[in-house]
Amino acid sequence: MTTLEYIVLAALVLFPVALLAAVGGRIPAGLASGAAAVFAGFTLWPLIASGPLGLWSAVTAGAWGPQVLIDLGLALSVAVFLAAPRARAAGLRIAPWVVFTACTGSIGLLAFLARIIWRERQHAGRPFPTPS
Structure with missing residues (x-):
């Protein structure tokens, strides 16, 4: 197997583990930011x-490219x-994170998740400051 095939195989093994952790609510902020x-x-x-x-060339090369991009x-x-x-409940502004996620995909989403978790844990039991 090639290195790329090993990377894909590792990802296929790790995705279910990450999903189970997410369902259980046990994702540390460091794990999300590290994954990003x-x-x-x-x-x-x-x-x-x-x-x-x-x-662009990968997306337009065949039928799977647009399907994966849309998915x-x-x-x-x-x-x-x-x-x-x-x-919002954690006092974060949404718009910058939406733009970052739209531009970077999963990287932005993982960073967004890490920031939410971090803010929630930093302010446990205290009210959040409202974003300006």
């Missing part, structure tokens, strides 16, 4: 190898929709 950092680093590889327009967009939209009430 690792995935951002991994994203540099295709960005450097294919350039900033490399995604990602829908999943990110649902996730932001579900996270928004917690973010």
Whole structure:
């Protein structure tokens, strides 16, 4: 197997573990921010190898490209929709995180989640300051 195949296999094993942790509400902020950092680093590889327009060629190369892009967009939209009430309750402004998530995909969503968790734990039992 190639290195890329090992990475995909590891991701397929880790996704269910992450989903189970999320369902149980046991995601530490450090895990979410660490996952964002690792995935951002991994994203540099295709960005450097294919350039900033490399995604376009991958998306338009066959029938699966647009399907995966649309699926990602829908999943990110649902996730932001579900996270928004917690973010507002934690005193975060939503708009910058929506833009960041739209531009970076899962990287932005993981960072958004980490920030929500961190804010909730920092202010446990105390009222949140309202965003200005």
